[in-house]
Amino acid sequence: MRAYEFDKLPGFSKLFCDYINHNPFFDERFPSNKLLNDNSIYLKSISDNYKNRNSIKSIIEKSTNNIELNNKQKENLEKLGQPDTLTVVTGQQVGFLGGPLYTIIKIFTAINLANKLSNKYQDLNFIPVFWIEDNDHDNLEASQATIYNAEYELKHLSCMEGLSKEDRTCVSERKFDDSIFKAISNAIESLAESQFKESLINKLNTIYKPEIKWNDAFISLLNSWFADKGLLYIKASEARQSRLFRELILKELENIGKTKQIINDANQKIEKSGYHIQAKAYEVNVFIHENEKRYKIIKTKYDNLTFEYDSRLISLDELKQKAEKEPELFSPAVLMRPVFQDYILPTAVYIGGPSEIGYSTQIKELYDYFNVSMPAFLPRHSSTFINTQIQSFLEKQKIEPIYFTKQFDEIEKELNDILFDKEVEKVFEKARKQINDNYEEIQNVLSKIDATLIRTGASACHKSLENLLWLEKKVNSAQKRVNQLIYDKFRQISNYFFPEGTMQERMFSAINFMNEIGEEQILKMIDEFTKAEPERHYYLKMES
Template identity: 35%
Template sequence: MQSVNFRYLFPNYGGVTRLFIDYVYNFKNVQRFYNYNFNDLDNLNSLIESVLKNYKNREKVVEILKRQNFYYENFSAREKLELLSRDNTLAVVTGQQVGLMSGPLYTIYKIITAIKLSDFLSEKFKDFNFVPVFYLESEDHDFFEANHVKVFNSSNELVKIEFNPEDTPRENYGPVGEIKFNDRFESVLRKFEEELQDSEFKNDVISFVRSTYKEGFNFAESFAKFVGGLFKNHGLVFLNPNDAELKRFLVPIFEREIDEHPKLSNLIVDVSAELEERYHAQVKPRAMNLFLFYRGGRYPIEPAEEKGMFRLKGARFKFSKGELKHILETNPQALSPNVILRPICQDTLLPTIFYVAGPSEIAYFAQLKPAYIYFGLPMPVIFPRISATLIEPKVRKILEKYKVEFEELFSDFSSVAKKISTMDSDIDIDGFFKVMRSRFESLLGEVKDFVLGIEPSLGGAVDNSASKILYHINNIYEKTVNANQKRNEIILKQIEKLKINLFPENEIQERVLNVIYFLNKYGFGLIDKLFDDLEVFEFNHQIIYL
């Protein structure tokens, strides 16, 4: 298995930051910002004990998770849910917004990481159970990040296929997970059928999409059914936090934030200032780290000018602290955590021992250690997700033909393109044929002199033959020039094919392409291949040949 050091991706690709580079390769430089070194798995017992000791409401949460997962027809999670009900079971958690058909490829890599890590831990720590859980970020309100997929069509063009529930898009759709697919979604499915290239797997793929994305389903439900179907052999458990019963367990967190704000935010600001001395602060805390669902939207709550009053940013709505507390008591589902509080809510609902994170998440977890201390929760181990590029046979052929190294490919694609295009630039067609013409003209001159010495009347015949010979040489020259131009066009097309397949939209493949493109070409067996080929403890960008 080949891989590329993340340093070759920095700073151009994959959200790779200086902090992430140190996290992966020089953890001692950042260890003060985290609770545990993800590379040290031999001394987890104290953290395991702390997580199990602090975890509450196991029985009730598992019952809710059974209800959710069975509603999503995720029956393969039954065994893992039974394990989760036991007092010696911990969760290996990952999460993502509920993007259309799972969103970019890195969501798939997150899930594979969580499942494989759970299996490894179960083997290593025989006295405990480890269950992979996907935390559906269904309350996120950035609809336009979740409403589309990008795939290559039969012409190898990158196309964006998106769903819009209305003719005129709204600025704030509220929690994306609750948005339902209406009759407009049929046109999205037809677009898929038109754009996906024909293959032996196309009918099965389209049928699978149609069975998981139906009119009347919402984004969270369809996401869970789609991903659950892909990973039906692995017992992945889903948790949807936008649930009235689950929100009851989060009331103490929300109440403390309401009563004590901006205390938590000030703690985050302090650690952010320390981070920025060397790195960067990924997220900015608000005075209050809560949203309110209001009139179909999701709006940040912020203090108003009047003492003891609050307002919604982006909506004309003010209310008192007493009114906010009344909402919390009577309808806690109307409140929603922001990026600062979401991990705290997640690890209150689950006995989280590991959280599988991408580069940007690892960066913002560096700001959250004070939040875990503030709420008296053990901070989980933050484990880097698998990162990978899939190399198709047509791309591999080009790479091998031009002897391209992956390090140079990721660090400076423009230099690779130049290398390929100038590989045979020493061929001088004009110079070669100029020399050849001169030689032929000289030889033909000698022939004419020789013939004239024998019979002067043959001079015209020699000139006529010489003209024909030079004509044919010029004809060969023109054909050679045209052939070379076509060859260069092929090289340019190969360079373009490389770039669009490996760096669509000038980003690495995993952050743009949807898994549907690859399933359509290689079948559902692709998931098993990825499980077999991807290494969970390979902390570099992995290269997988298809």
Template identity: 25%
Template sequence: MDIDCLPLEKTGFFSKLICDYSIADVNLKQLYNRFPDIEGFKGQIEEKGRHFTQAQRDVLYCSMKNQYQNTDISKDTAANIELLKENNTFTVVTGHQLNLFTGPLYFLYKIISTINLTKQLKTEFPNSNFVPIYWVATEDHDFDEINYFNFKGLKFQWNKEASGAVGHLPTEGLEEVFTLFSKTIGDSKNAKVLKVLFENAYLKHDNLTDATRYLANEIFKDYGLVIVDGDDVDLKRTLIPYIKKDIFEQTAFYNVSKTIEEIEQISSDYPVQVNPREINYFYLKDGIRERIIENKGKYIVNETAISFTKEELINEMNVHPERFSPNVIARPLYQEVILPNLCYIGGGGEIAYWLELKAAFEAMEVPFPILLVRNSALIITEKQADKLEKMNISKTDIFLKQNSLINKKIREISNIDIDFSSQKKLLEEQFKEMYAIAEITDKSFLGAVKAQEVKQKKGLDALEKRLLQAQKRKLKDHVVRMTALQNELFPTQSLQERQSNFSEFYLEYGEDLIPMLFKALNPLDLSFTVITQ
């Protein structure tokens, strides 16, 4: 296995904000607590240790025991759940939606980054324990975002009517997806493993939460992963004081809004990732998940007839805290309230909205975690690597926009010089003489000289483009092979990890896939990983 690393900015797939954060740009320092390096984790352990109480640990431990009571777990996961009781135990968290069959490939990268970081921290800080957490986004309600996965250009989609929290959805109808997928992947040894995994997860569990818990546990059970479902009455009860601050004092709204203004002042190239609402909680009950809106002293559940006075809403929180579901602004706080957490690992979009939240955390008096951009990777098979070598395409070349890649390689392999730079330089020298003549004879002639220079340069540009197009036609076979290979590595001209499902690579590598990724991904190396296997 060969591993190459590229700076994120060199890939062309990451925002300026994330590229700047990955190199610790000083202009962003006000937006985060500590940078993700060993020194930063040392301070984070000390701070979180002071703030996280034994009572919080006891609630978390009991909830985990309850959530796992019907799950067959490994010794490592069971041991990690027990460690949550200890005051020297801390967590590293990543979160992900309940995408069908894990969804895009980066699902694996998120969790592997998380597990690998806990291993590194244990080496650096042997007197503490570190537990990897996968936070399942069971309360999300955008079914269209999670009801499919892609396999070699095909979209396998679960078609059904859905509303409310996706974790509550029954798994009915997934038999059809399973049948189609089974026919597509064939009957190889690795295909049979994938079929059993899908069948056991989705056809033998009643709802999407249980199916996803089974799937993630089955893939990562040997690595001690602990899966946390925030849709839990006991965990939600610890959130009540913070729900009140959000709803009645609009603490998150004011502080996040102020931070967004600060981000816009730092750079106009940093777009706002998410905007806060005056109230950042949904009401979750009986198949609905709708926003809570304040209107003239009444608290209304959007798109329903449900409403509360302030006193009634407080009573509802105290009696049924599980009915209050945090949105994208409030959920990060919820995670940090219930977990002894040091670090959140997420994709570029996630880290971008986390960078809006530090002031809100401070106002709520909750330690703000270290933020780490998850590992990103491109997997190149041996066959694809051979093709790249034969076409003399480098690991950096393949990240070029397709037209730029074609132009670059056509210029390199063409038997004639398609670069007219020397001719343009010669033309400029000739026109210098014309300008000098105009200066000493008739200055009104300067405009005509300039116009002629521009015209002739445009003519050279046009000739260069025509010659390049002619060479593209002549070398059409090479262009076709280049573009086909790049399209394999970057489906729909996007990162492989954002489009392809892990099953494509499991068919290729089988049980070696997960260990290969664990070996290749280094969470504290904030660069892009190219894996050639």
């Protein structure tokens, strides 16, 4: 297992790197982080002040009505009804084929931290909970998954055809249609042959069927991996339907613009400290739901009392009346989501990825405003897997895996420098100079004979240089063909480590790696490495 500092890798912001490196600025933005490890009184106060124990049990039961909870999960659900139980929460949008690899990684981070805290604080229980953000309307993102085939070519899959970014339908309302057969078939065809493929095929064919809801399939797949860990699941849509958000929604609508101002004030502190702002606040930071769709509530230019959604006008009074009578029609925007989540859960810790840590830096004062206890915000673990085939190549070539965390065209240029005959470059450079020198002499002669011929001479020079460049490209292509196997291998490894310019964990579904060495082994590897500190990025060698 090799580990690298985040600031040595692409795609990790300065804010996140400074947070990881314990910059004092983040002590003020995340005051609960330090209290987590040495203040049982603080944790007990969260538990004692929590009032939604019976309601949250019901929400989780409704969220998981498509699966059978095992004894450990039932035990954890019962513990949630007890006054000495807190939650370690992480979450994600619904993801086809389980979403990107980091989904599993962050769940294991939460599970292992819950176990660690339970051992540390014997008088408290800590339960891992996975929040499924299915109020969202980003159907395109939720429908897609990416895997690689035997040649490490990327295969982008979608569980439904004809989706549009403009479609406002909530993911919670989405069901698979017959196109799911094609999607699963494409996934199966793309996976390399292995001894583990058949069991994966059986699992996918069992879970992904027409008329099954996307969120239920997501839970079923995750539960096949995490049931024995006692993980519980909560759908954001069920939380909304429970009407528990009512008090917070009314406060948002009764003080239009207040939360935007609170966030903007926090943003100024963040920017003064040299960081970029992750997420934007709006005049109204809740969405409205209607006919299975979700709409942004927009303040109009007419006055401060008229708003718009779905091209319809609505008064502030009408919005308040809706929230009063039907709070289930409203859900939080991105910066409000953590506050709403921790209002209905006794959260001790939230486990977030780099972008979540980024926008959570903006919301400390929102917790104060809504009188919600702000939990600790800790990072998920981060890793890249290395299979034995690629590991063997890297060792033979004496290349560190971090070398591939850059665009392939940059790698290709470096290969050209190594593999191309330097004499060829010198010969063509000499020829270019000779052409320019020769035409310069010709131009001097032409200027004395007929000045109008100078342009013709320049054109001839340009054509000669173009022909030389064409020949040089042909020679370079020939050199590249001679070394094509090397280029192909480097491209394959680039696709594997840094697909489309992003880290492996953010692109590929976990089923790829499970297909290589088995579900049990991958889960065991992630379980083990997430017991280490999450302050570096780990490269993990896969061994079956």
